[in-house]
Amino acid sequence: MKKLLDLLSAELEAAFKQAGYDEKYGRVTISNRPDLCEFQCNGAMSAVKEYKKAPIMIANDVAKALDGNKVFAEVSAVNPGFLNLKLSADYLAEYLQSMATDERYGLDRTKTPLSIMVDFGGPNVAKPLHVGHLRSAIIGESVKRICRYMGHNVVGDIHLGDWGLQMGLIITELKKRQPGLPYFDDSFTGEYPEEAPFTISELEEIYPTASAKSKEDEEYKEEAMNATFLLQRGHRGYMALWNHIMKVSKADLKKNYANLNVEFDLWKGESDVQKYIPDMVKRLKDEGYAHESEGALVIDVKKETDTKEIPPCMILKSDGASLYTTTDLATLVERRKDFDPNMIVYVVDKRQDLHFVQVFRCAKKVGIIGEDVDLNFIGFGTMNGKDGKPFKTREGGVMRLENLLADIDEEMYHKITDNHEVEEKEARATAKIVALAAVKYGDLSNQATKDYVFDIDKFTSFEGNTGPYILYTIVRIKSILNKYNEQKHTMTPAIAAPASECEKALLLSIAQFNAVVESAYEELAPHKICAFIYELANAFNRFYHETKILTEENEKQQASWIAVLELTKNVLETSIDLLGFSAPERM
Numbered sequence: 001m002k003k004l005l006d007l008l009s010a011e012l013e014a015a016f017k018q019a020g021y022d023e024k025y026g027r028v029t030i031s032n033r034p035d036l037c038e039f040q041c042n043g044a045m046s047a048v049k050e051y052k053k054a055p056i057m058i059a060n061d062v063a064k065a066l067d068g069n070k071v072f073a074e075v076s077a078v079n080p081g082f083l084n085l086k087l088s089a090d091y092l093a094e095y096l097q098s099m100a101t102d103e104r105y106g107l108d109r110t111k112t113p114l115s116i117m118v119d120f121g122g123p124n125v126a127k128p129l130h131v132g133h134l135r136s137a138i139i140g141e142s143v144k145r146i147c148r149y150m151g152h153n154v155v156g157d158i159h160l161g162d163w164g165l166q167m168g169l170i171i172t173e174l175k176k177r178q179p180g181l182p183y184f185d186d187s188f189t190g191e192y193p194e195e196a197p198f199t200i201s202e203l204e205e206i207y208p209t210a211s212a213k214s215k216e217d218e219e220y221k222e223e224a225m226n227a228t229f230l231l232q233r234g235h236r237g238y239m240a241l242w243n244h245i246m247k248v249s250k251a252d253l254k255k256n257y258a259n260l261n262v263e264f265d266l267w268k269g270e271s272d273v274q275k276y277i278p279d280m281v282k283r284l285k286d287e288g289y290a291h292e293s294e295g296a297l298v299i300d301v302k303k304e305t306d307t308k309e310i311p312p313c314m315i316l317k318s319d320g321a322s323l324y325t326t327t328d329l330a331t332l333v334e335r336r337k338d339f340d341p342n343m344i345v346y347v348v349d350k351r352q353d354l355h356f357v358q359v360f361r362c363a364k365k366v367g368i369i370g371e372d373v374d375l376n377f378i379g380f381g382t383m384n385g386k387d388g389k390p391f392k393t394r395e396g397g398v399m400r401l402e403n404l405l406a407d408i409d410e411e412m413y414h415k416i417t418d419n420h421e422v423e424e425k426e427a428r429a430t431a432k433i434v435a436l437a438a439v440k441y442g443d444l445s446n447q448a449t450k451d452y453v454f455d456i457d458k459f460t461s462f463e464g465n466t467g468p469y470i471l472y473t474i475v476r477i478k479s480i481l482n483k484y485n486e487q488k489h490t491m492t493p494a495i496a497a498p499a500s501e502c503e504k505a506l507l508l509s510i511a512q513f514n515a516v517v518e519s520a521y522e523e524l525a526p527h528k529i530c531a532f533i534y535e536l537a538n539a540f541n542r543f544y545h546e547t548k549i550l551t552e553e554n555e556k557q558q559a560s561w562i563a564v565l566e567l568t569k570n571v572l573e574t575s576i577d578l579l580g581f582s583a584p585e586r587m
Contacts, residue, residue: 001106003515004095005029005039008085011071012041012062019061021047026062028085037074037084038508044081055081089497089504096507097495100567105574107514109151115339116154118144120347121257121264124161125249126170126207129256129401131391131454132349135380138443140347141262141580142526143378147345149578150521155339158253159331160269162246166207168228170245171238172220173210174198175227183237192237196244200252203245232274242271256402261436261580273330277322280333280368281315289366290315301361313358328359332368343374345524350379350449378524381451383443391454408435411460412468416587430584434468435460437581441467444579445530465534470576473537474583476544477569483550484562491555493563502543506564509539513571517578526579533575540568 005028013026025043032040044058051058059077066075074086099106120140123133140156148154174197175184181197182188198206214221231238250267257263281297284290290297295318302310313325335341346356356377363369385391392398413431416422422430442459446452462468498504516532519525549565552558573583 001098001102001108001514003106003518004511005515007095008039008071008087011066011069012043012083015062015065015069016043016047018065019058021051021058021062031084033084037076038087039085041083041085042081044077044083048081059083087504087508092504092507092511093495093497095511096564096567099510099513099571100495100563105513105567105571106511107149107517114152114342116147116152116343116345117335117339117341118147118154118156118345118347119159120144120156120345121158121262122161122348123158123253124164124166125253125269126166126203126245128204129253130398131383131401131404132398133401134260134404134439135383135443135448136347136349137257137260137262138440138580139378139380139448139526140345141260142440142444142529142578143345143347143524145578145580146517146521146524146526146529149517155265155341156263157266157268158264160267160271162249162269163232163271163274163327165224165228166211167231167242167245168224168226169210169214170203170206171227171231171241172224173206173213174241177206183241185237188237192240196248198244198248200248203248259402259405259436260440261582268331268334270327270331273327273334276330276333277326280330281326284315284366287366294318299362299366301358301365303361310354310357310361313362324355325359325362328355329363329368332359332363336369341373343376344369345376345378347378347380347448350381353377353379376524378448380448381446383454384451386453386455388453405435405439408439408456408460411435411456412438415460415462430587433582433584434471434587437467437471437576437583439467440579440581441470441530444526445534447525447527465530467581470533470537470572471583472587473540474569474572474576475585475587477540477565477572478583478585480549481562481565481569484558489555489559491559493559493566495563495567496556496560499557500543500546502539502546503561503564506536506539506543506568509536510564510567510571513575517575520578529575529578533572536568536572536575 008028009026012028013023016026017023025047026041027043028039028041030039031037041062044055044062047053047058048055056077056079059081062083063075063077066072069075071088071091072085073088074084076084078084118140120136120143121133122136123129144154144156174181178197182190182192210224214224227238231242281290284299285297290299292298293312296314297316298312298314300312302312314323315326315329316322332344335344348356356379360375360377363375364371364373369375383391409431412435413427416427416431416434438459442454443452445465458464459466460468462472495507498507512532516528520528547561549558549561552561576583
C-alpha cells in the first residue's frame with residue numbers, strides 16, 4: 001500500500017505536468033503551518049529558475065489544473081508561491097479503511113529481503129548486568145524488531161565477552177579458595193562434576209575480588225595471566241571450569257534479558273572466533289596488508305579525506321596477544337562464512353566510535369567483508385542521573401539492572417494501587433508491564449546518540465511524553481471497544497468521512513504509520529516511532545474528549561468511530577511491539 005504522501009505527490013506531479021511544468025516539482029510534504037493547511041507543495045518556488053516566471057504564477061497554474069480533483073477538498077496558491085492543500089474527507093476515509101483491512105496497516109513488506117545481523121548486548125560473563133547494559137539491550141532489540149517487521153531476515157547476536165583476562169582471574173581466585181577441586185589436579189583423568197562449584201551469586205563476588213587483588217598484587221596478576229594463557233590453549237580442567245562459568249552466567253543473563261523483553265538468536269562470544277584468528281593473521285601478513293610498528297602488527301586505515309587522525313588498526317600487540325580489534329575482525333570472518341549478511345548493525349556506546357571506524361575500514365580494505373556490505377554503528381549516549389552524571393546508586397556505585405527494574409516495578413505498583421483498588425496479583429502483573437514501558441519508552445524517545453537523564457518520576461508519570469501515557473491511551477481504547485462489544489449492534493464498523501476537525505486530525509495521524517516505520521528503518525531510529533505514537537495518542541485523546549462515542553444514537557456514525565478506534569489501537573500496539581513492550585488489558 002502506497003504511503004499517503006506518495007499518493008498526494010502523484011496528484012501534484014500530474015497537475016504540474018498538465019500545467020506545462022516538469023512533474024519533478026510536485027513533491028508534497030506535511031504542512032509546517034497546520035493552522036493554514038494539512039499539506040503543502042513548494043515546487044513552484046524551485047521551478048522559478050527553469051521557467052523564468054514568478055512562483056505565484058506557476059502555483060496558480062497548478063492550482064487551476066487541480067480544479068475538480070476529488071483527492072483535495074481545498075487547493076490554494078499563496079504568495080510568494082506556496083500551494084496549500086487540504087485533503088478530501090472522503091478520500092482520507094477510503095485510505096484509512098484500506099489500512100484497517102490490511103494485516104500490516106498499510107506497510108508493505110520489502111520486495112528484496114536482506115540478511116541483517118544486529119550485534120547488541122555485549123556483556124561480560126561472570127558479571128551482573130548493570131545500568132550500563134540497558135541502552136544497548138533496549139535500542140538493539142527495537143532495531144532488530146523494526147528490521148524484521150520490514151520483512152528482512154534478521155539475526156540478533158549478544159556477542160559475549162567470554163575469553164579475556166576475567167576468566168583467568170576467576171580461575172585463579174577459585175584455586176585459592178578451593179585448591180582441592182579436580183580442575184586444578186593435572187593428574188585427574190576422570191569425569192568432572194556436572195554441577196558448577198559456585199552459584200551465580202558467588203561467581204559475581206569472585207570476579208571483583210580477583211580483579212581488586214590483581215591490581216594490588218603483581219604475583220597474583222601473573223598467575224591470572226598464566227591461567228588465561230592455559231585456558232586459551234585448551235587446559236582440560238580450566239576448559240571444564242570455563243564451561244561451568246558459561247552455563248551459570250548464561251542462565252542468569254537469559255533471566256535478566258527476559259525481564260527486559262529482549263531476545264537473542266545467537267549467544268556467541270569472543271571464544272567462538274578464536275579459531276579463525278591464526279589463519280586470518282597469517283593471510284594479512286602474507287598478502288602485505290599488515291606490517292610491524294613498534295613491535296605490534298598493524299594495518300593502516302587512514303584516508304586522504306580524513307579531517308582528523310585515524311590511527312592504524314592494531315591486529316596483535318607486541319607480545320603477540322590479540323585485542324578487541326582482532327576479535328571483532330575474526331567475528332566478521334565467521335559472520336560472512338555463516339550468514340553472508342548484507343548489513344551488520346552494531347549497537348554500542350558512542351565512545352567506541354574510533355574503534356569501529358578502524359574495524360570497518362580494515363575489514364573492507366583486506367576483503368574480510370565485501371565493499372557492498374553495509375556496516376552500521378549506532379553509538380549511543382550516556383544514561384545520566386538528575387545530576388547530569390552517569391547514573392549511579394545512592395551510594396555512588398554502578399546500579400545492577402535487576403535492582404533498577406525492581407525499583408521501577410515498585411514505583412508503578414504504588415501508583416496503580418494509589419489510584420484505585422485492584423487485586424494484588426493483578427496490580428503486580430500490570431505494574432511490571434507498565435514499568436517496562438516506562439523504562440523502554442524513556443530511553444527510546446531520545447535520539448540514540450544523545451545522552452539523557454534517567455528520571456524515574458518523569459518516566460513513570462501517566463501524563464506527558466511517557467510510556468505509561470501511551471499505555472493508558474491504549475487501555476482507554478480497549479475499554480471503549482469492550483463496552484461497545486457488550487452491546488448488540490447491527491452495523492459492521494467501517495470508517496466513514498470524519499465528522500469533525502479533531503476526528504480528521506486523528507485520521508491524518510494514523511495515516512503516517514507506514515511512512516514512519518519505513519523512516520525508522522532507513523535511519524535505524526526508534527525515536528521516530530516514539531514521536532509518532534505520542535502524536536497519535538494526543539490526537540486520539542483530543543478526539544475522545546470531544547466525542548460521545550458510546551452514547552451516539554446514529555448507529556452508522558458510531559460504527560465508524562468504533563472502526564477508527566480499532567485501527568488506532570492496532571497501530572499503537574504494533575508500534576509499541578516494535579519498541580519492545582506491550583500494553584495490559586486494564587490499568
